[in-house]
Amino acid sequence: MDETAFISWIRQISARMTEHRTLLDELDNRIGDGDHGSNMDRGFQRATEKLDGEPHETLGALCRTVGMALISSVGGASGPLYGSAFLKLGTSWGASAEVDDAAVCEGLQAALDGIRSRGKAEVGDKTMVDVWQPTVALLLGSVTSPDYSAAVEVAQQAALATAPMEARKGRAAYLGLRSKGTCDPGSVSSAIVFEELVEAIQGKVRRWPWQTLQS
Amino acid sequence: MANVAILIVSHSERLGEGLVELLEQLTLGKVHVKSASGIGGQLGTNPLQVAQAIEACPPANQIAVFCDVGSSIMSFETACDLLPDLDQSRARLVDAPLVEGAIAAAVEASLDADLESVVQAAMRAHGLRKLSQ
Numbered sequence: 001m002d003e004t005a006f007i008s009w010i011r012q013i014s015a016r017m018t019e020h021r022t023l024l025d026e027l028d029n030r031i032g033d034g035d036h037g038s039n040m041d042r043g044f045q046r047a048t049e050k051l052d053g054e055p056h057e058t059l060g061a062l063c064r065t066v067g068m069a070l071i072s073s074v075g076g077a078s079g080p081l082y083g084s085a086f087l088k089l090g091t092s093w094g095a096s097a098e099v100d101d102a103a104v105c106e107g108l109q110a111a112l113d114g115i116r117s118r119g120k121a122e123v124g125d126k127t128m129v130d131v132w133q134p135t136v137a138l139l140l141g142s143v144t145s146p147d148y149s150a151a152v153e154v155a156q157q158a159a160l161a162t163a164p165m166e167a168r169k170g171r172a173a174y175l176g177l178r179s180k181g182t183c184d185p186g187s188v189s190s191a192i193v194f195e196e197l198v199e200a201i202q203g204k205v206r207r208w209p210w211q212t213l214q215s
Numbered sequence: 216m217a218n219v220a221i222l223i224v225s226h227s228e229r230l231g232e233g234l235v236e237l238l239e240q241l242t243l244g245k246v247h248v249k250s251a252s253g254i255g256g257q258l259g260t261n262p263l264q265v266a267q268a269i270e271a272c273p274p275a276n277q278i279a280v281f282c283d284v285g286s287s288i289m290s291f292e293t294a295c296d297l298l299p300d301l302d303q304s305r306a307r308l309v310d311a312p313l314v315e316g317a318i319a320a321a322v323e324a325s326l327d328a329d330l331e332s333v334v335q336a337a338m339r340a341h342g343l344r345k346l347s348q
Contacts, residue, residue, distance in 0.1 A: 033258075035258070035259075039259070068263075071261075071262050071263065071293060071297075072261055072262070072263040072264075073254070073255075073261075074259070075254040075255075075257060075258070075259020075260065075261065076259055076286050077285060077286035077289050079259075079261075079262070079286075079290070079293075080262060080286070080289045080290060080292070080293040081289070083262075083293065084293070118289060118292065118293065119289065170285055170286075171284070171285055
């Protein structure tokens with residue numbers, strides 16, 4: 001992962017959040033407050049604007065720019081959560097202009113730690129942790145080089161598997177049992193983030209047809 | 216000026232400003248009361264705005280912070296991570312109902328109480344009855 005790949009990753013996330021804004025709003029509307037798509041779209045648009053506007057010399061600085069853009073523009077819980085993830089990624093990658101597979105995976109573990117310490121969610125709470133945890137575990141568990149294609153599949157299946165869960169965090173938790181039957185929108189946006197990460201690293205990613213979740 | 220400032224963090228700019236209006240009337244301007252609510256005219260909270268509001272409190276003040284729901288608390292915690300230690304240590308999130316808690320806190324603060332007394336006063340709002348039984 002170098003700076004060009006990183007910027008391409010963020011741009012692609014932004015494009016796909018725009019494309020999936022209505023879907024993510026709808027999922028959120030069923031079990032939360034209905035603005036996850038709009039918030040993510042606004043946040044990543046701001047992030048790409050900031051990347052355009054400032055020269056960067058290190059991956060760490062790029063990550064920090066994205067993290068602060070998300071924190072200051074998203075508005076909902078996903079601002080601090082995704083923002084913390086990118087800030088931790090930036091700390092992990094630091095002054096490098098390019099990182100190898102091992103450093104990519106270590107960075108993602110640091111990002112997951114950031115999400116967990118900010119949101120205090122565990123696996124099974126029907127949150128983005130349900131996607132991040134198994135995906136990062138698979139990447140870190142590889143004996144040789146990480147299997148990015150398998151990681152994308154794990155992320156996609158994990159997002160779909162949040163549908164039957166009962167929410168225990170955020171506004172969806174007020175719904176209790178009524179939160180069952182809908183995929184957690186933060187898990188779906190997380191799976192999209194992983195799809196685009198793998199596209200930026202090795203290309204030829206197989207994207208899930210998320211739009212089919214729309215009613 | 217009192218020892219404790221009050222900061223409101225709500226998803227709604229109007230809710231935050233409305234509460235500030237109410238608290239200022241109750242405390243006759245003796246307490247620094249501010250809101251860091253909404254984001255760009257929309258519903259939401261902005262950790263940077265919260266961090267700036269904490270920094271802008273009078274240097275001698277401790278700060279009692281009142282949030283509405285869910286991610287406003289996460290925004291406050293994120294704001295603290297962005298602040299220097301000195302500002303972090305003077306702000307305390309209060310586990311109390313937003314309106315009743317902030318009113319109790321503001322009245323206590325206007326009597327020159329310290330942060331601990333202000334927090335205790337706010338937390339008593341949990342058991343406050345509005346109607347006589």
